[in-house]
Amino acid sequence: MKKKVKKWLEDGSVDVFLGYKMVHGHPLPHCFTLEDVAEVDELIVSEARYSLEKIATHLTRQDPKIKIGLLARDCNQRAINILSVWHQLDLEKIKTLNVNCCPSNLKAHPDCSYMTVETPGAYKQQVGIDNTIDTETADAFSKEAKTIRWMYEFQKCIKCYGCRNICPVCFCTECSLEHKDLIGPGNLPPQVPIFHLVRAAHMAGRCIDCGLCEDACPMDIPLRLLYRKVNRIVKDVFDYDTGESSEQSPFSLIGDSVKLTLKPM
Numbered sequence: 001m002k003k004k005v006k007k008w009l010e011d012g013s014v015d016v017f018l019g020y021k022m023v024h025g026h027p028l029p030h031c032f033t034l035e036d037v038a039e040v041d042e043l044i045v046s047e048a049r050y051s052l053e054k055i056a057t058h059l060t061r062q063d064p065k066i067k068i069g070l071l072a073r074d075c076n077q078r079a080i081n082i083l084s085v086w087h088q089l090d091l092e093k094i095k096t097l098n099v100n101c102c103p104s105n106l107k108a109h110p111d112c113s114y115m116t117v118e119t120p121g122a123y124k125q126q127v128g129i130d131n132t133i134d135t136e137t138a139d140a141f142s143k144e145a146k147t148i149r150w151m152y153e154f155q156k157c158i159k160c161y162g163c164r165n166i167c168p169v170c171f172c173t174e175c176s177l178e179h180k181d182l183i184g185p186g187n188l189p190p191q192v193p194i195f196h197l198v199r200a201a202h203m204a205g206r207c208i209d210c211g212l213c214e215d216a217c218p219m220d221i222p223l224r225l226l227y228r229k230v231n232r233i234v235k236d237v238f239d240y241d242t243g244e245s246s247e248q249s250p251f252s253l254i255g256d257s258v259k260l261t262l263k264p265m
Ligand code: SF4
Pocket: 163, 166, 167, 168, 169, 170, 203, 206, 207, 208, 209, 210, 211, 212, 213, 214, 223, 224, 227
């Protein structure tokens, strides 16, 4: 793998290569270049997960001609598909080195740190949403229980923007979640449930279920389940498989040029 990356840099197939290297004992995202090609010997494939394609999007914005190589697990590849569909990355300028998916290293979903309960997880299972349940189980709650449980989760939010910042497919240059008429500055928790529903709506047909947002969330809010639910609606209504291919038109509810496949109901 290291030989291949060096070759790509040396023969000009890529201008930079995005991977990981250990820094003070921690695997961190790193941009390898021809100027310091010997550094490629420090390239590692660890269980570290980061949205390298998000860095690629930023680099492309600065220099649309740049050719980028990157390590790609399955989720990175799905994100690259979405970023291509939305014209944020040009696949002609992207080369991937595919690596096997690690066992999920998502955190073990501890309960809120500010809740003291005898049985860890019990309080959340009673009044909130257990992060490990599937969309069908969440759907089976009564309407009232769903509202109470999701509100419990949303009101924990400290508006750190970690979920948005880590998300590979959050690429807007202006973010609704920072619009003062929608989300009041200084309000904590941020407007419940608007903050989370706005983000969920924006993830329709975009979220590739990498789980990085939930991994980053310090308040253990079951974000992945929320976006899975949104994408299941997109699948049911529009027969759209988010991230599966770079060939499909972007999912959108507006715009004449957008092709949507409406599934017969
Ligand atoms: S799982 Fe979270 S971080 Fe990953 S694409 Fe979906 S919203 Fe973004």
